[in-house]
Amino acid sequence: MSSNVTRRLLLAGLLSGAASAALAEAPLATQRPLPRGMAPVPPPRIPQSEALVQKANLGGKVAFAVADAGTGEILEARLGGEPMPPASTLKVLTALYGLDRLGSAYRFKTQVIATGPIVDGRLDGDLVLVGGGDPTLDTDRLADLAKAMRESGLHEVKGRYLLWPGALPTADRIDDEQPEIVSYNPSFGGLNLNYNRVHFQWQRQQDDYLVTMHARARNFSPATDVATMTIIDRKAPVFDYRAGSRRDYWSVARGALGQDGARWLPVRFPEWYAGDVFRTLARSNGILLGNAEVIDAPPEGTVVATIESDPLEPVLSDMLTYSTNLTAEVVGLAASQAGGASPQTLAQSAAAMQSWALINFGVKGAMLGDHSGLGYDTVLPAQGMVRVLAANPRLAPLLKTVNLSLDKARPAPPGVIVHAKTGTLNFVSALAGYILVAGGRTLVFSIMTADNARRDAVPREERERPQGSKGWATRSRQLQKELIRDWVRLYA
Numbered sequence: 001m002s003s004n005v006t007r008r009l010l011l012a013g014l015l016s017g018a019a020s021a022a023l024a025e026a027p028l029a030t031q032r033p034l035p036r037g038m039a040p041v042p043p044p045r046i047p048q049s050e051a052l053v054q055k056a057n058l059g060g061k062v063a064f065a066v067a068d069a070g071t072g073e074i075l076e077a078r079l080g081g082e083p084m085p086p087a088s089t090l091k092v093l094t095a096l097y098g099l100d101r102l103g104s105a106y107r108f109k110t111q112v113i114a115t116g117p118i119v120d121g122r123l124d125g126d127l128v129l130v131g132g133g134d135p136t137l138d139t140d141r142l143a144d145l146a147k148a149m150r151e152s153g154l155h156e157v158k159g160r161y162l163l164w165p166g167a168l169p170t171a172d173r174i175d176d177e178q179p180e181i182v183s184y185n186p187s188f189g190g191l192n193l194n195y196n197r198v199h200f201q202w203q204r205q206q207d208d209y210l211v212t213m214h215a216r217a218r219n220f221s222p223a224t225d226v227a228t229m230t231i232i233d234r235k236a237p238v239f240d241y242r243a244g245s246r247r248d249y250w251s252v253a254r255g256a257l258g259q260d261g262a263r264w265l266p267v268r269f270p271e272w273y274a275g276d277v278f279r280t281l282a283r284s285n286g287i288l289l290g291n292a293e294v295i296d297a298p299p300e301g302t303v304v305a306t307i308e309s310d311p312l313e314p315v316l317s318d319m320l321t322y323s324t325n326l327t328a329e330v331v332g333l334a335a336s337q338a339g340g341a342s343p344q345t346l347a348q349s350a351a352a353m354q355s356w357a358l359i360n361f362g363v364k365g366a367m368l369g370d371h372s373g374l375g376y377d378t379v380l381p382a383q384g385m386v387r388v389l390a391a392n393p394r395l396a397p398l399l400k401t402v403n404l405s406l407d408k409a410r411p412a413p414p415g416v417i418v419h420a421k422t423g424t425l426n427f428v429s430a431l432a433g434y435i436l437v438a439g440g441r442t443l444v445f446s447i448m449t450a451d452n453a454r455r456d457a458v459p460r461e462e463r464e465r466p467q468g469s470k471g472w473a474t475r476s477r478q479l480q481k482e483l484i485r486d487w488v489r490l491y492a
Contacts, residue, residue, distance in 0.1 A: 047076055048486050056479040058472065060427065060451030065382040066487050069434065069442035072390040074383065075491050083365045083379035084448035087423025088323045089432040090373030090380065092399075094332050095316040096392055097353050097371075100360075101335035108134035108309040108334075110142075112149050115301040116159060126159035127289065128299040129278050131191030131271070133168040134309045135330040136318075138194050139217035139277060141307055146281035148305035154287065161279065161289035164299055165190035165271035168333045169344050172243070172268040174325055175375045179464045180241045183264040185374060188329050193274040195326045198227040200250070201262040209257060215277045222280040226273045227265065231257070237461065246272045317398045320421055325372035332371025346370045350378070361387045373423055376455070385432050385446035393442070396434045404481050415439070416488055426469050427455040429476035435484060437492040447483060449476045
């Protein structure tokens with residue numbers, strides 16, 4: 001981050017310079033002594049924010065607001081009412097939306113339902129894997145569901161194997177503007193697995209490679225044929241994608257693989273992915289299922305087995321810690337439904353959350369297109385985010401702790417704890433949260449930096465790691481820390 005000279009050293013340098021000048025020649029006028037018993041008036045404490053913004057040299061716009069957490073009084077702001085890309089700090093709003101509409105104890109359910117009678121372990125009817133939208137469902141917990149199905153006494157299915165993903169709207173990606181390859185832009189729906197990612201691994205074997213596509217978790221890692229990979233002799237692109245019927249077809253340039261390696265890829269057919277993996281897990285429990293079929297209407301029948309997610313509050317804590325976009329979108333969709341809306345798209349659900357934020361917290365100027373902050377069209381003023389934070393101090397423990405140290409010479413201020421949510425997109429960086437000071441008052445803040453013109457100029461296929469974005473983000477994070485340190489000096 002730019003400059004190793006802190007504001008404190010800069011001020012000290014200016015003051016020492018003034019003192020040197022005073023000592024070098026006699027003052028122009030004799031200073032009158034203060035009346036006995038009167039203390040000198042301290043000089044005003046002036047914000048350094050504008051100088052810090054200029055030093056960061058980010059281009060685009062820098063907006064922020066800081067307020068007293070108890071009263072909501074804005075203490076300092078810069079472009080505070082300007083709609084800015086919040087990136088993943090929007091997940092703070094989504095977390096509150098979920099808690100308000102669903103409740104902190106809410107759990108997502110995934111079930112197996114039998115549509116006919118089970119006699120002596122044989123189901124004379126269809127078996128249905130019923131999704132409840134659980135964004136945290138992984139292969140290990142799906143294996144628990146298959147085991148519970150076997151332990152119920154079921155060992156044979158005479159009818160069809162069906163999938164119902166209709167608890168939530170389904171789409172093959174969160175945002176259309178992201179590169180095809182990035183796993184943080186997966187599909188979503190009522191049946192999700194492993195954050196709708198597949199683990200692609202390659203191993204060098206003399207002049208060739210062994211390639212696998214697995215639904216990887218800690219204990220179970222079955223192969224899946226819903227996503228396939230082919231190695232192609234070409235220079236570019238490194239990865240290419242084609243959507244088939246119920247299947248993802250990937251290819252990779254041979255020369256780009258090098259030695260052994262792995263990466264996660266997004267899954268575009270989430271219900272077929274979960275259904276394929278569950279079929280494998282059922283077979284490992286001695287239950288043979290036919291090829292899956294998707295149904296449109298919720299099934300009626302007997303619940304054979306159920307697994308549940310953790311309660312919503314720890315799910316949201318993980319979402320805020322690891323910034324999982326799938327969790328944000330699923331929680332937002334489920335919250336909109338619980339509030340009486342019937343969204344068919346993310347944009348419709350985000351609009352419901354936008355209205356909720358306006359009604360409950362007076363957030364004006366927001367234009368929300370999703371619940372994760374991934375989309376380029378989503379904007380929110382810094383002052384709006386501050387209003388939300390000030391009204392909801394219970395959020396602080398769910399956020400990560402931010403280290404305010406700038407370098408070895410400038411450690412974090414003692415007695416100061418910052419709980420905040422970060423947000424990063426290409427040439428967009430945001431930070432929002434709480435500043436807790438021992439013996440002082442608590443502050444809430446939102447900082448949003450964005451060079452939209454530079455962001456929009458990056459071709460879609462280069463948006464995973466565009467040139468210059470890393471250095472830009474580093475300078476933005478430095479600015480965020482320096483602003484917070486200055487606010488502690490002035491207000492806390």
